[in-house]
Amino acid sequence: MHKKLSIGIFFILAVFLIGGMYYSLPYYVSKPGMAKELAPIITVEGGYQEKGNFMLTTVRMGRANIYSYIEAKMRKYEEIYPLDMVLNEQETEEEYNVRQLHLMAASKLNAIEVAYHKAGLPVHYKYKGIYVMQVLQGMPAEGKLQAGDRVFKMDGHTFPSSKDFIEYLGKKSAGDQVTLTYSRNNEEKSVNLILQPFKDQSGKAGIGISLVDDKEISVDPEVKVRTDEIGGPSAGLMFTLEIYNQLTKNDLTKGYQIAGTGTIDPDGTVGPIGGIEQKIVAADHAGAEIFFAPNEKGAKDSNYRAALKAARDIKTKMKIVPVDTFDDAVKYLEKLPKKK
Known part of the structure; x- marks a missing residue:
């Protein structure tokens, strides 16, 4: 009897513990991510080599379960955010992920430019259309379009920019119909919306x-930026420094x-980002000096x-440098003495 009771209690406890891993709470948890060298990620054709390294920094962000929530409460450089502080109004998690990947794509284009x-x-630049970032509930596109769709024609017309796309749509009134031609998973589709x-x-x-622009950039020499599944716009400055450094003879590192x-x-x-304290921790762990x-x-x-506050708190020797523009970073590095 006691043995059966013990087995039953163990089974219930196991179910509770395992369930806690898969039960999502209405929060996101972020923690220090990594500092990743950019030279293996960015390649300028015929580009110059560098003796040091530029590194992008990341935070790890994920939906909280019971354990990650408790862990974040106990650790100093882990943060908890309610869903509405991460997701836009009516935005799904799938749409959030698509938005982050397209923000990264836009960041790469800006960095190259x-x-x-x-x-x-x-x-x-070559304008190709627009990407759908989010579909609003209760509106005509709901159930017809989804995040990640690339719309390249409206009523058979192509447009030189998203501004022209929006202006064309803006001239129409409630009750008017438009036909959108779009691609999803490399398959061309069309849909009529009122x-x-x-x-x-x-x-x-x-x-x-x-929406966000879908456009290609053309430069000579050619540059390739491989970011896999890294999302968000926060690596823009470091992308720019790495690309510029490979384009120019004098090594800024x-x-x-x-x-x-x-x-x-x-x-x-240069614009602000979230999770700066966690990125300081990540950079320090990776041995960054600046x-x-x-x-x-x-x-x-x-x-x-x-x-600066986080750097003092973790007692890092890393030099924290304020920048408002890309030129600020370049000027600082140009004055920097070569490392002995």
Whole structure:
């Protein structure tokens, strides 16, 4: 009897423990990720070699279960975020993942543009259409389109930019029909959608998608950036530095291990990112000696100030350098003495 009772209790406990691994809580947990060397990821045809390394830094983000939630509560550099702080309104987790991958793609394009312009080389774009980032509930596109679809025609027309695509759609009214031609999993499809009013925008009608440009960049020499499944825009600055360094004869690394983070705009502006403290931890673990952090024009709550605080807390010897633009980072590195 006692043996059967013990087996029963053990079975119930095992089910509870295993179930705790698969039961998702309404939170995300982020923790320090990795600092990854960029030279194996980015290749400029005929590019110059470097003695040191530029590194991108990441955070690990995942849906919380009971164990990861408890672990994050106990560890200093792990953070817990409610779903609505990570996902946009009405956004699914699948759409979030698609959004992150397209933000990474846009970040790579911006990095190439800034680096080649800085090196005095021409850049050419070819617009191919738009990617669907999110489908709004209760709107015509729901159930017809999905995140990741590439729309390349509307009513048989192609467009030179997403701005023209939006302007064409904006001239139509609720009740009008449009035919979209799109690709999904390399298969061409078409769908007819009837515009309807947006609930929160008086007088405006649409099909209910958020979008991002689908375009190719053409440069000479050719550059390849392989990021696999890394998402988000936060590696923009470091991508730009690595590409530019391979394009120019003088090695900006000068033998140092250089990490950093920050988005990059086409004009070279460096923008803030999330998880800067965790990226400081990741860079320190990887042996980085210099870390570039978005300065946000000296704002009191800037990424730079948060990075500096984290660096002091973990007692790293890594130098934290504030930057507002790509040029700021280049000027700092140009003045840096070569590592002995």
